[in-house]
Amino acid sequence: MTPATSLFSPVEADLHILADNLKQLVGNDHPILSLAAEHLFGAGGKRIRPAIVLLVSRATMSKDDITPRHRRLAEITEMIHTASLVHDDVVDESEKRRGVDTVHSLFGNRVAVLAGDFLFAQASWYLANLDNLDVVKLLSQVIMDLATGEIVQAVNSFDVDISMDTYLQKTYYKTATLFANSSKAAGILSEVSQQTAENLYEYGRNLGLAFQIVDDIFDFTSSTDTLGKPAGSDLEDGHITAPVIYALEEKQELKTLIKRKFKQAGDLEKALMLVEDSKGIQRSRDLAASKAKLAVQHIAQLPSSPTRQTLIDMADYVLSRLN
Amino acid sequence: MTPATSLFSPVEADLHILADNLKQLVGNDHPILSLAAEHLFGAGGKRIRPAIVLLVSRATMSKDDITPRHRRLAEITEMIHTASLVHDDVVDESEKRRGVDTVHSLFGNRVAVLAGDFLFAQASWYLANLDNLDVVKLLSQVIMDLATGEIVQAVNSFDVDISMDTYLQKTYYKTATLFANSSKAAGILSEVSQQTAENLYEYGRNLGLAFQIVDDIFDFTSSTDTLGKPAGSDLEDGHITAPVIYALEEKQELKTLIKRKFKQAGDLEKALMLVEDSKGIQRSRDLAASKAKLAVQHIAQLPSSPTRQTLIDMADYVLSRLN
Numbered sequence: 001m002t003p004a005t006s007l008f009s010p011v012e013a014d015l016h017i018l019a020d021n022l023k024q025l026v027g028n029d030h031p032i033l034s035l036a037a038e039h040l041f042g043a044g045g046k047r048i049r050p051a052i053v054l055l056v057s058r059a060t061m062s063k064d065d066i067t068p069r070h071r072r073l074a075e076i077t078e079m080i081h082t083a084s085l086v087h088d089d090v091v092d093e094s095e096k097r098r099g100v101d102t103v104h105s106l107f108g109n110r111v112a113v114l115a116g117d118f119l120f121a122q123a124s125w126y127l128a129n130l131d132n133l134d135v136v137k138l139l140s141q142v143i144m145d146l147a148t149g150e151i152v153q154a155v156n157s158f159d160v161d162i163s164m165d166t167y168l169q170k171t172y173y174k175t176a177t178l179f180a181n182s183s184k185a186a187g188i189l190s191e192v193s194q195q196t197a198e199n200l201y202e203y204g205r206n207l208g209l210a211f212q213i214v215d216d217i218f219d220f221t222s223s224t225d226t227l228g229k230p231a232g233s234d235l236e237d238g239h240i241t242a243p244v245i246y247a248l249e250e251k252q253e254l255k256t257l258i259k260r261k262f263k264q265a266g267d268l269e270k271a272l273m274l275v276e277d278s279k280g281i282q283r284s285r286d287l288a289a290s291k292a293k294l295a296v297q298h299i300a301q302l303p304s305s306p307t308r309q310t311l312i313d314m315a316d317y318v319l320s321r322l323n
Numbered sequence: 324m325t326p327a328t329s330l331f332s333p334v335e336a337d338l339h340i341l342a343d344n345l346k347q348l349v350g351n352d353h354p355i356l357s358l359a360a361e362h363l364f365g366a367g368g369k370r371i372r373p374a375i376v377l378l379v380s381r382a383t384m385s386k387d388d389i390t391p392r393h394r395r396l397a398e399i400t401e402m403i404h405t406a407s408l409v410h411d412d413v414v415d416e417s418e419k420r421r422g423v424d425t426v427h428s429l430f431g432n433r434v435a436v437l438a439g440d441f442l443f444a445q446a447s448w449y450l451a452n453l454d455n456l457d458v459v460k461l462l463s464q465v466i467m468d469l470a471t472g473e474i475v476q477a478v479n480s481f482d483v484d485i486s487m488d489t490y491l492q493k494t495y496y497k498t499a500t501l502f503a504n505s506s507k508a509a510g511i512l513s514e515v516s517q518q519t520a521e522n523l524y525e526y527g528r529n530l531g532l533a534f535q536i537v538d539d540i541f542d543f544t545s546s547t548d549t550l551g552k553p554a555g556s557d558l559e560d561g562h563i564t565a566p567v568i569y570a571l572e573e574k575q576e577l578k579t580l581i582k583r584k585f586k587q588a589g590d591l592e593k594a595l596m597l598v599e600d601s602k603g604i605q606r607s608r609d610l611a612a613s614k615a616k617l618a619v620q621h622i623a624q625l626p627s628s629p630t631r632q633t634l635i636d637m638a639d640y641v642l643s644r645l646n
Contacts, residue, residue, distance in 0.1 A: 030474050087440055091433045109432060110414045114473055117410055120440075121463075121470035124447055128463040133456055140444075140451040147444035150437055151353050 007317050008047075010307050011054040014066075018050055018074055025075070026119065036103050036115045040082050048211070049081050049178060050074035052314065053186045056200055059299075059307040060190035069130055069189050076123045076130075076139060077182045083119035084146045086112050091150060092237065096229050134188050138181040149173030157238030160255045164245055168209065175215075176208030199298040203311070206295035211318050213288040216241035220275055221322070232272045236262060242287060247280035285322060292319055330640050331370075333630050334377040337389075341373050341397055348398065349442065359426050359438045363405050371534070372404050372501060373397035375637070376509045379523060382622075382630040383513035392453055392512050399446045399453075399462060400505045406442035407469045409435050414473060415560065419552050457511050461504040472496030480561030483578045487568055491532065498538075499531030522621040526634070529618035534641050536611040539564035543598055544645070555595045559585060565610055570603035608645060615642050 008015060019041060026037040057070035088094070089102040090112045096102065104112035120143065127139050152170050156162050172180075183204030187197045219234040220243055234241060238261065248254055251274045262268045275281065292315040302308045331338060342364060349360040380393035411417070412425040413435045419425065427435035443466065450462050475493050479485050495503075506527030510520045542557040543566055557564060561584065571577055574597045585591045598604065615638040625631045 030471075030478070033474065087436055090436050093433075110416075110477070113410055113413050113436060114470070114477065117439075117443075118470040118474060120443060121467040124463040125467040128456070128460045131456060133451070133454060133459070136456070136459055137451045140447040144444040144448040147437070147441040148353075151356065151441060154433070154437065155353070 007310060007313060008051045008055075010058065010310050011051055014054045014071070014074070015047055015051060017071065018047070018054075018078065021071075021075055022078060025122065026079075030118075033111075033115055033118060036086075036107060036111060039100075039103060039106065040086070040115075041078075047078065049182065050078045052179060052204065052207070052311070053077050053182050055307045055311050055314075056183045056186040056203075057190060059302055059305055059311060060187050060192050060196070060200075062303060062305070067189065069132075070186060072126055072130060073135065073182065073185055073189060076126050077178065079119050079123040079126075080139065080143060080146070081178060083116045083123065084150075086116040086119065088150060090116070091154070094229075130189075132189065135185045138185045138188075142178050142181045145173045145177035149177075153239065156240065158258055158261055159240060160248060160258050162240050162245065164242070167240070167242060167245055171209055171212045171216075172205065175212035176205045179208030179211070180205035196301065199301060202298040203295050206291045206298065207315060207318065210288045210291040210295065210315065213242050213284055213291065214318055214321055217243055217281055217284050217288070217322060219243075220272060220281060232268055235271060235275075236268055242284040243275050243278075243280035245280075246283045247275045247278035250278045250280075251275075285319075288322075289319055292316070330633060330636055331374045331378075333633050334374055334381065337377045337394065337397070338370055338374060340394065341370070341377075341401065344394075344398055345401060348445065349402075353441070356434075356438055356441060359409075359430060359434060362423075362426060362429065363409070363438075364401075370401065372505065373401045375502060375527065375530070375634070376400050376505050378630045378634050378637070379506045379509040379526075380513060382625055382628055382634060383510050383515050383519070383523075385626060385628070390512065392455075393509060395449055395453060396458070396505065396508055396512060399449050400501065402442050402446040402449075403462065403466060403469070404501060406439045406446065407473075409439040409442065411473060413439070414477070417552075453512075455512065458508045461508045461511075465501050465504045468496045468500035472500075476562065479563065481581055481584055482563060483571060483581050485563045485568065487565070490563070490565060490568055494532055494535045494539075495528065498535035499528045502531030502534070503528035519624065522624060525621040526618050529614045529621065530638060530641065533611045533614040533618065533638065536565050536607055536614065537641055537644055540566055540604055540607050540611070540645060542566075543595065543604060555591055558594060558598075559591055565607040566598050566601075566603035568603075569606045570598045570601035573601045573603075574598075608642075611645075612642055615639070 022041040023037055026033060026041065053074040054066070054070070057066040057074070085097065086103050089097060089104045090109055093104070094102050095105045102112070103115055127136055130136070149170060152173060156166065156170065180201045181204070184197050184201040187200040192200070216234065219232060219241065222231060235244060240258070244254070254271055254274045257267045257271045260267070262271065296312050296315045299308060299311055345364040346360055349356060349364065376397040377389070377393070380389040380397070408420065409426050412420060412427045413432055416427070417425050418428045425435070426438055447466075450459055453459070472493060475496060479489065479493065503524045504527070507520050507524040510523040515523070539557065542555060542564065545554060558567060563581070567577070577594055577597045580590045580594045583590070585594065619635050619638045622631060622634055
């Protein structure tokens, strides 16, 4: 059992139901998609996003059980996330994600575009049928932000002058928006106060930022085995992340290597060494830790419960992945 | 002036506003998309879908002017349609659409997937912010049907046993759902009765079916110049449409040619001759005419007005494209 699964034990049964539902919802009618669905929603995948939705749902429903609409929201969240991954892999021409072949590499662009579109469409449909206009607005904002994030990432690639603010904005679009808006939406389905809804949004936003900053650190500190792709892959693709932005303050040579897109032999290796030799990774850890701390502060007002404790522990878990 | 534009004269000013809005909405923030937006929403394009939304809006608002929400619905309809075309071209690897280079061939798969996702996302966002849950449900059903249609089309390609019912169902998913649900949604924004809303749905559904059947006939009767792609392209891709389904009843040899996917030299040419030599095209015209007639019957109850007359003329226009 991975740390994540033991951490998720208060919603473990919920996550099993979710996995079964997702496979059924997507794969049932269309044989062409059932293989992709099995691949996408089968084993593997941390399911951190639906876990957070389910935990927030339970933490805000106090004594009552969560409703079918809370479960559906968790499923919609995972569908949107998965659809976005499937299309990202087409855009980035990725062969592997976390060591597993991508839909695009297994079944081709054609099925990957279809499968992603179908997942987005199905998510939109289930969303509309939750019958809550506020929740529809929050999640359609997420879909919009994810599309914007992919474009911003494409536009900013290899940009050595990217500011920390722009990086954090990009990270919000790419990752934190889903954590933030789905946490808030779960609260709205539990009919929490507007103040609590905003706090849940800030919890998700800061946790999502911490999560992505940690992911960006992994590109420099993890082995191919753990990462499922070679170290430095993000940097090689031109994604300028927190460790690099900090390292660029100390290492002028890094700018040259990035600007020429690592065209000369040994460029990428040298760049990785420069980042490692800088304060970039430690400063990024500190940045992630400060976001995780902010996340926890925003759920202090929730009634004490095992699920609230898990939401607090989640912040530690996100950081602990670095050890 | 094409017949379409003179037919659309009651909403010509509206369509100009729409074209300007679409270019601004999509292209403004993201330089990477502005070229694609100019290409997609610039000159060309019949804009029949938003024209119908605007005509239904005006026909159901009697003396009052249409509202900004009616206009926004027309824009959303065109965004969804365009997003779906952009992704279809990636899936089908089409180089040209109506004689114009596709986004996928001009800017690559990457921009085409991004642009389509962004358009779908933006459409969903504007949709949610129309603040009408019924309209959100209708249009999210359209997005779902379009995705289903692409999958059904992929699954049924080269299937010589496809029934007329399956063909019409596929045609509903691919084309008629957007005509049907957007007509109904325009009526709902005008606060029409439930009965009128259903009639508008049936008007759009039957008009959309007629429109697509006519489009499918064009694959056999039009020159490359008119079509923007060689005659028989759809058949070559394995799309079994009305003229072929009828022709298959008369011509056994056609089955063989399709089953072997036109692999031998001259197969496609022979198949085109067999369709031409059958009653397939005439019977398809009759089918389209019967759907167009049904469409008109469903708007008989609308109050008499110039825009209602245009909606009636639209049925003739759809068929007249064959002459």
